[in-house]
């Protein structure tokens with residue numbers, strides 16, 4: 314890329330340049346002109362919005378309660394520290410989700426009457442965990458299981474929160490995998506089987522590797538959801554980012570700590586979202602060049 | 605001593621196959637001797653591909669028997685994966701694995717199915733690729749190869765399993781005309797080396813040249829089977845004549 318970060322071609326690369334079109338090299342004069350237009354129209358839109366909001370009657374009050382600079386910077390270190398708990402949780406949950414989701418997807422695709430019970434279990438599982446609100450699963454496991462008081466079963470709310478999120482997101486991820494597996498043309502399986510590979514080998518070496526490549530963008534999408542949903546475990550009393558912000562809010566009688574939380578999530582999610590867009594664009598370009 | 609009858613490499617008896625209400629194969633009887641090359645001709649939809657897929661057990665059959673080298677492969681309870689190792693099939697659309705290098709495509713089944721070590725499987729694969737002049741492409745992905753090259757890799761991938769029988773399903777139909785020859789040359793060479801082959805094809809000139817016998821399939825039945833000289837110059841059946849006439853009119857003979 315020769316253009317600066319605001320070069321329109323660059324914006325398209327990042328997935329924020331609007332609907333993707335055939336990328337063409339603009340002549341230098343035209344590139345400068347469209348960059349200027351983009352800048353001016355952005356400034357106008359946001360400027361008008363800012364004026365509308367700040368000229369509202371209670372703006373001074375709201376500004377102090379939600380956008381308090383001093384509280385914002387005072388809270389940030391604590392918020393970031395508490396976020397470590399969320400990061401640990403979503404990293405572990407993501408790995409477990411990838412494994413459990415794949416197992417579920419494969420179980421659902423097993424052929425023949427012998428495997429009907431396994432297919433049934435997997436289908437019911439996926440339907441159930443996609444239907445029930447995640448918050449409910451978190452609460453049921455987080456309060457319910459330790460509440461049973463069974464000897465040897467740990468009562469750690471972090472653990473049960475982690476399990477709940479993994480169970481819920483594995484259901485989503487298995488659907489993504491399943492779509493990916495089904496998108497691999499049946500002739501690939503025929504080719505693998507005709508060489509003497511059994512069904513599992515065909516899945517492992519031929520179907521799943523192709524499927525996974527195709528579903529990386531939707532998988533990342535689900536991960537964005539999973540990362541945000543780690544705040545649900547605050548209901549179990551785990552001191553993670555949202556719980557911490559509530560504590561700070563109480564102490565300061567001010568909502569600004571929520572803004573810190575929002576900022577942290579934006580900062581970690583945007584790179585992931587752009588990575589997803591980039592992967593989609595790359596995939597599309599590759600397909601276009603192949604056929 | 606009685607004269608030795610060459611053992612059948614492939615025997616098909618009374619094979620029936622339907623898709624729902626559509627009866628695609630209506631009683632096929634066909635024997636292939638070892639080292640024999642038989643070409644299947646017939647109009648589109650006559651069941652050529654279905655027959656080949658049934659022989660490779662990629663489609664379950666409704667009635668009849670298929671015997672390969674004396675073993676009935678359609679018996680209940682046979683290990684289909686063992687059988688498929690002995691029967692190679694090459695498809696019209698190549699069906700190479702796009703996420704693997706050429707070398708990995710050819711060496712995958714020998715490693716995972718025959719249990720060869722990686723080094724040995726790759727050495728054998730390289731040797732085979734060398735025979736078709738593509739050893740220098742072994743680290744490329746299939747989409748970097750021309751159609752003719754891809755199809756030759758697909759053939760070599762099947763050969764790497766050292767099959768007793770090779771089934772070829774219109775393997776030149778997806779190729780540009782100038783790439784057809786390189787694939788047919790490879791098949792010629794295989795025939796010369798004694799590979800038993802059943803070939804579905806629209807290339808009548810090639811069938812005439814390479815086949816020991818040509819088999820005309822019409823609406824799920826073998827209407828006529830004869831050496832190519834007979835089949836192409838003096839077909840017995842009216843429908844065979846009509847089919848060949850259409851082929852001639854289309855400029856494909």
Ligand SMILES: Nc1ncnc2c1ncn2[C@@H]1O[C@H](COP(=O)(O)OP(=O)(O)OP(=O)(O)O)[C@@H](O)[C@H]1O
Pocket residue numbers: 623626628646647648649650651652653654655774
């Ligand atoms: N999986 C399937 N399900 C339903 N019908 C099928 C299936 N496969 C093939 N058929 C039908 O069976 C008939 C024979 O098909 P087949 O592919 O064997 O013909 P073919 O002789 O190979 O034709 P072509 O020369 O066009 O390749 C066709 O009518 C086809 O529509």
Ligand SMILES: [Mg+2]
Pocket residue numbers: 652653654773774
């Ligand atoms: Mg066909």
